[in-house]
Amino acid sequence: MDTSRLLTELQSKANFPDADFPAFLDLFEPLTLKKKQHLYRSGEVIRHVCFVVRGCLRHYYANEEGIERIIFFAEENWWVGDIVSFLERKPTNLNLQAVEDCDLLVIDRNNFDHALKNFPGFLEYYQKGTQKTYTKLQEQVGQSLSDTAETRYLRLLKERPALLQRIPQHYIATYLGITPESLSRLRKKLACE
Amino acid sequence: MDTSRLLTELQSKANFPDADFPAFLDLFEPLTLKKKQHLYRSGEVIRHVCFVVRGCLRHYYANEEGIERIIFFAEENWWVGDIVSFLERKPTNLNLQAVEDCDLLVIDRNNFDHALKNFPGFLEYYQKGTQKTYTKLQEQVGQSLSDTAETRYLRLLKERPALLQRIPQHYIATYLGITPESLSRLRKKLACE
DNA sequence: AAAAAGCATTGACCTAGGTCAAGAAATTAC
DNA sequence: GTAATTTCTTGACCTAGGTCAATGCTTTTT
Numbered sequence: 028m029d030t031s032r033l034l035t036e037l038q039s040k041a042n043f044p045d046a047d048f049p050a051f052l053d054l055f056e057p058l059t060l061k062k063k064q065h066l067y068r069s070g071e072v073i074r075h076v077c078f079v080v081r082g083c084l085r086h087y088y089a090n091e092e093g094i095e096r097i098i099f100f101a102e103e104n105w106w107v108g109d110i111v112s113f114l115e116r117k118p119t120n121l122n123l124q125a126v127e128d129c130d131l132l133v134i135d136r137n138n139f140d141h142a143l144k145n146f147p148g149f150l151e152y153y154q155k156g157t158q159k160t161y162t163k164l165q166e167q168v169g170q171s172l173s174d175t176a177e178t179r180y181l182r183l184l185k186e187r188p189a190l191l192q193r194i195p196q197h198y199i200a201t202y203l204g205i206t207p208e209s210l211s212r213l214r215k216k217l218a219c220e
Numbered sequence: 221m222d223t224s225r226l227l228t229e230l231q232s233k234a235n236f237p238d239a240d241f242p243a244f245l246d247l248f249e250p251l252t253l254k255k256k257q258h259l260y261r262s263g264e265v266i267r268h269v270c271f272v273v274r275g276c277l278r279h280y281y282a283n284e285e286g287i288e289r290i291i292f293f294a295e296e297n298w299w300v301g302d303i304v305s306f307l308e309r310k311p312t313n314l315n316l317q318a319v320e321d322c323d324l325l326v327i328d329r330n331n332f333d334h335a336l337k338n339f340p341g342f343l344e345y346y347q348k349g350t351q352k353t354y355t356k357l358q359e360q361v362g363q364s365l366s367d368t369a370e371t372r373y374l375r376l377l378k379e380r381p382a383l384l385q386r387i388p389q390h391y392i393a394t395y396l397g398i399t400p401e402s403l404s405r406l407r408k409k410l411a412c413e
Numbered sequence: 414a415a416a417a418a419g420c421a422t423t424g425a426c427c428t429a430g431g432t433c434a435a436g437a438a439a440t441t442a443c
Numbered sequence: 444g445t446a447a448t449t450t451c452t453t454g455a456c457c458t459a460g461g462t463c464a465a466t467g468c469t470t471t472t473t
Contacts, residue, residue, distance in 0.1 A: 164357040172397030204365030
């Protein structure tokens, strides 16, 4: 597993000294997931937060009628986990499933606290990341309310073109809030234009 | 202005000693807004975060075509402000407007930092609040994608019945992501059932 | 008290996207 | 390499919600 990705990621957004990395990495456990495997499901209390070294996962709600709503796709260099469940020890409402075979680095609550306390570079990285995610979510709320499926699809195509190459189309549809059929028709329409 | 509301709010969610309150309150400035007045608009850098003592405001995006998307209504005991713009000194994309005459307590960046450092009860309150807001946003993303306008309206009616009494209906429509006409028809339909 | 502005309602009509069903392609498993 | 799943596409039809325009009902303003 290529753990150096984690260092590269930390250094791209915060000031994290090379020398700290071995001790920092020790706080994590490597974990691999097979395609379609779940890391957790709604109702569980999340004990770990993960860094994605390789692969891709989907983070989604599933309601009573079996309708799934993907809220985001985690690819390489992303963190994933329900931070609230993790910090407050409450059952999560989310589900996390590997869309491809994945390599993850997972850290539990104690080690996470320890990392925030003892690695100032990580604290900086964490705080910046939290803020960014928060803004993204806020924008997503605004957009999902008033943009058409076409607008949302074109935005995704522009912002994450590589994602569309690796994710089955019906998951993309669920993420956009439309049916697979509608996405298929939408793509056909766009191809003709 | 009834500043004791702030103390009550802090104590309802964190451990905040009465004795600390006078010094804490000193970090804020009172501010009143007339109905329809804006506290800020898209493009400005937010210098303050506000606690709502009395009144109600709407926090919204406005896109190029003049379409507005309300992401939330702040009522008494809520905090409002674009935390990312505030912390990172970046221009905000949001607009904040009073829906009624409002009494606010505003705190600037320096005082906010000071408060987090020197009042542990406030830090506790802040961290809990941030997490909660984050979860709420995540849920909102899932819901706005797949729920019908009717479902969203009924949920709002259940969760914030008092809000519907004080806010003009066309704002509620914008919050739900539908037109005022559609909301009017939806309400008519529900009244008949 | 009258005029003006802002809101809510209603009707006629339109469109994006949903639903259900059937095949075609593409993967995966044996 | 064939069978079994999954995934994607297409067609026929339906519905929630949008658009535009007209008409009252409330608040404000003067």
